[in-house]
Amino acid sequence: MSLTSRPPYTGGFTPVTDEVTAFDLPVTGRVPTALNGRYLRNGPNPMDLDDARLHLFTGDGMVHGVRLRDGKAEWYRNRWVRSAHIAEALGEQPRSGAPVHRRDTGPNTHVIGHAGRTFALVESGPRPYELTYDLDTVGASDFSGTLLAGFTAHPKLDPATGELHAVTYDGGGDIVRYLVVSAAGLVTRSVDIPAAHSPMMHDFALTQKYAVLYDLPVTFSREAAQAGNPLPAAWNEGRGGRIGLLPRDGVEVRWFDIPPCFVFHTLNAYDDGDTVVVDVVRFPKMFVNAELSGNSLSTLDRWVIDTVTGTVTESRLDDRPQEFPTISPAVVSGTHRYGYSAVTADLLRFAGPTAGLEDLSNDSLTDGLLKHDLTQQRTEVRHFGRGHHTGEAVFVPSENARAEDDGYLMAYVHDPDRGASDLVILSAQDFTGSPVATIHLPARVPLGFHGNWIPDPA
Template sequence: MPTTAVDPYLDGNFAPVRKEITTDNLQVVGQLPPDLAGMFVRNGPNPQWPPIGKYHWFDGDGMLHGVQISDGKASYRNRYVQTRGWKIEHEAGKAIWSGFLEAPQMDNPHGAYKNTGNTALIWHAGQILALNEGGVPHAIKLPELGTIGEYTYNGKLVSAFTAHPKVDPVTGEMMFFGYSFMPPYLQYSIVSAAGELLQTVPIDIPQPVMMHDFAITENYTIFMDLPLTLSAERAHRGEPLLMFESDRPSRFGIVPRLGNNNNIRWFESSPCYVFHTLNAYEAGDEVVLIASRMSSTSVLVSEDNQLDPDANIPRLHQWRFNLKTGTVREQQLDDVAAEFPRVNENFLGQKTRYGYVGKLANNPLPLFDGVIKYDLSSGTSQTHQFGEGRYGGEAVFAPRPGATNEDDGWLITFVYDEGSGTSELVVVNAQDITSEPVARVIIPQRVPYGFHGTWVSEEQLTINY
């Protein structure tokens, strides 16, 4: 009898979990720091029903996994992000929408696409939001992780909402963007520190592209018009809707914080794709951007017919855009494959010395076997290895309360042990990254591999709406 191939993103620790649980007084190996108090929450895909057609890792319904820490103790809970699509499929008892690798369901009475709410989280103006770049954010109640509902800024939200908004730690403003198949292909928005949507302006780009992330500095916002293009005409010809066009340059648009399409400046560089930026800052006449760069990508195409041997391999790069001369300098900072970059977000948009990036394992699947701490001033790095057969995710920086040094805090992530089939929350001293974790919190059920998380301090938890 022939066997049916198992989709790797529905197998092992990519497979979904079915139970939503709450457990207090978790076992801790080591000791949780007494001044580490708050909640680590991570988002990721967790399909509630078997998929229609081919499944992509990006397709699953959002599920939040949260560990609350206080007085050296920890509790865990996981909950679905109850989007409109999740509710419709939950009531139907089956999948209604297909995913990225199937043709859009233009005849679906509920809409061609589902907002899964599965990608990332942002805490801003007293509210935490679950994000998916294809639609509106969803407000979440902490610490319960219950879904409050769609969050539209009192009806002022007129675009999609990036999975990676940026909060200026000095002004408290939040910048975000939305991209679209239809004009305007890109819209740029600013939210005040108090949570009021202040402006949304269109930014002209030649054609629709998948724009997953962006960056901010003290005075500027940086957009990336990269050659991962969307084309309905291409799809009508039976070609991929989404395709990397290697003959197109990469374009970086730099606009003043409160600017618009009239005062954006575009810089061209070699073709590439960037899923995630580490940080950006200003240095004299230059704007500096640091990000994980791929020479090309086929990550959202069902079949890889590219000839690029470095396709889909992200490495840390730096771009320097000279606002005076209009020149661009691009530099690879490391040859190690690394993704999911983070900084201490108290310094976002400013020149940071340190960056923390997930170290990709030598595996065709997106598995991280450690986290790299980059010293961007000296050009050196140190690596925390998770251990044999142990794989983690994005390491989120939790600053020590009252800290004055940029790296005074902890790196927090979930780690899965393939040998024992168990998951842990791992807490690493960011100033001593090569040492063993200061604490490992044993999670009572498996936590599937996921996407992005955030640290919500105990002070922030007290004002969550």
């Protein structure tokens, strides 16, 4: 195996080469005894760095996890998701349902717990892969025969019903599909939405009334696919942009025009009388020349959709480059005051050489986390120090939480002095104070994408 990485797998994204299992992890501070479960995070970790088709979004999936119980950090594990490609490379038998007819990197984008099971997720066609509690791969899942095609990397869990909502697409297909997965893990609703232009719908938003769709000018590019681009998506400004409101119990989408832009991730959305409020991390451009480069920096923005006048008003909530927005899971699809996001310089550098990126190349952005108080219109900044690569944070509400920000933030942070990573647990209400606990891992966790806190059954 070659260890000579090249863009995009350099810096914080440099892959690790070993699967590690470690027990009784050292801790600075005290792990809250109420935190019983696993913090899991997924991301690309290509096994073959000489692959000419390497792309940040298509590397082999690897899940990293820490198990907490009774105030102790019991174990750390990292495991490649066993696609047929990875199973073959490791001398193992293919797992059930793993595609063998094409290069399958395994789901590399998200990992969730639902209906008592653990799933690794990716968008654009593939099915979820089920994992065991200890992160071994069971195989591809069709939700007990109810999932007819692929899934998404960004489902939304309704905290009131326990249902999982999703908007899925298949690169090059002519529809997108709205799905509802019951609390028991079965698809109970499916709505096909015509989309002949094959848009890339990486994420969507959920309110108590609507699924909110983003039909933006990044579309499947047949030319890029024929040229062998591993991610054949391209900026198609002529299409413009629009937001769609699909009633949760309906089949017709109402569309609202907006200026061209691209959104990878939603902070949250909610209904406010005759309007719908949607908070997103917004890029003016993305996938120029079918690459994740040559684009623009992100900002935290708000869309207010007026269902009476048919207009959309856009405003700026925070102009700092950021990504991976999150909120308390207790307020998903309802009103929110607080939001959290990450400043991950190695990720933002992939935006490419446009205005403002000279600052990034001079390393003026230091990785860290942001806490947005959208009521008071202020933002707190939490830095961990230069060289401390910081990934997405996950919010975990306290038991019997009395306020929206009563809880903890968990994130993997690379410690350059140790050459390894920590799982840092912060008090959301004391965002810039000393960590509640810092769990010292025996290995480095590369920058990746998304994860979750999955509590153990009560």
